[in-house]
Amino acid sequence: DTGVSQDPRHKITKRGQNVTFRCDPISEHNRLYWYRQTLGQGPEFLTYFQNEAQLEKSRLLSDRFSAERPKGSFSTLEIQRTEQGDSAMYLCASSHPGAEQYFGPGTRLTVT
Amino acid sequence: GENVEQHPSTLSVQEGDSAVIKCTYSDSASNYFPWYKQELGKGPQLIIDIRSNVGEKKDQRIAVTLNKTAKHFSLHITETQPEDSAVYFCAGNTGFQKLVFGTGTRLLVSP
Numbered sequence: 001d002t003g004v005s006q007d008p009r010h011k012i013t014k015r016g017q018n019v020t021f022r023c024d025p026i027s028e029h030n031r032l033y034w035y036r037q038t039l040g041q042g043p044e045f046l047t048y049f050q051n052e053a054q055l056e057k058s059r060l061l062s063d064r065f066s067a068e069r070p071k072g073s074f075s076t077l078e079i080q081r082t083e084q085g086d087s088a089m090y091l092c093a094s095s096h097p098g099a100e101q102y103f104g105p106g107t108r109l110t111v112t
Numbered sequence: 113g114e115n116v117e118q119h120p121s122t123l124s125v126q127e128g129d130s131a132v133i134k135c136t137y138s139d140s141a142s143n144y145f146p147w148y149k150q151e152l153g154k155g156p157q158l159i160i161d162i163r164s165n166v167g168e169k170k171d172q173r174i175a176v177t178l179n180k181t182a183k184h185f186s187l188h189i190t191e192t193q194p195e196d197s198a199v200y201f202c203a204g205n206t207g208f209q210k211l212v213f214g215t216g217t218r219l220l221v222s223p
Contacts, residue, residue: 004155035211042118042201042213042215043201043213045211048210103148103155104155
């Protein structure tokens with residue numbers, strides 16, 4: 001059984017560039033979540049999908065952020081016009097509805 | 113919305129001792145409380161969870177207790193080992209949707 005996978009694991013980008021991250025959930029899970037974690041803090045919820053439908057978005061998800069899950073399998077998170085404040089670990093998790101969430105290894109973003 | 117507070121922020125114990133981490137939550141509608149262990153450079157790993165219809169749950173050296181009236185829950189690790197050293201996060205959840213995390217406890221187990 002493969003767990004949640006994320007790609008890339010690390011990304012360094014210059015301020016103003018666009019970046020895209022990918023998450024592949026556990027295959028039979030139809031819920032997929034994105035969280036952001038800054039140094040020394042717990043993960044903070046960004047958004048989640050049930051199948052291809054995006055059901056909730058946090059106020060943290062500004063209009064520079066967009067997430068998709070077009071076929072209800074993998075998901076992408078895009079950040080446009082990155083800012084230094086976007087530097088963080090971006091975590092993906094998946095679950096069955098009403099069940100525990102399993103996290104991937106995260107993508108660490110550094111904006112210079 | 114839900115707010116989860118966690119303490120202590122750091123905890124140092126000797127190998128073999130017990131460790132206790134405590135969390136409080138604000139939303140009385142929260143009904144699911146997982147605990148995650150996070151090692152450096154890795155994603156959070158679910159170690160134990162408890163639902164609001166249960167007061168205590170054990171899994172080998174790890175136990176979680178829940179007091180719904182007081183709105184607090186605790187993680188207990190017995191016979192600690194150096195490999196238990198990590199950051200531990202509690203979380204609360206309403207309706208099994210988004211998780212709201214505490215700020216974490218850095219546990220250091222010294223040999």
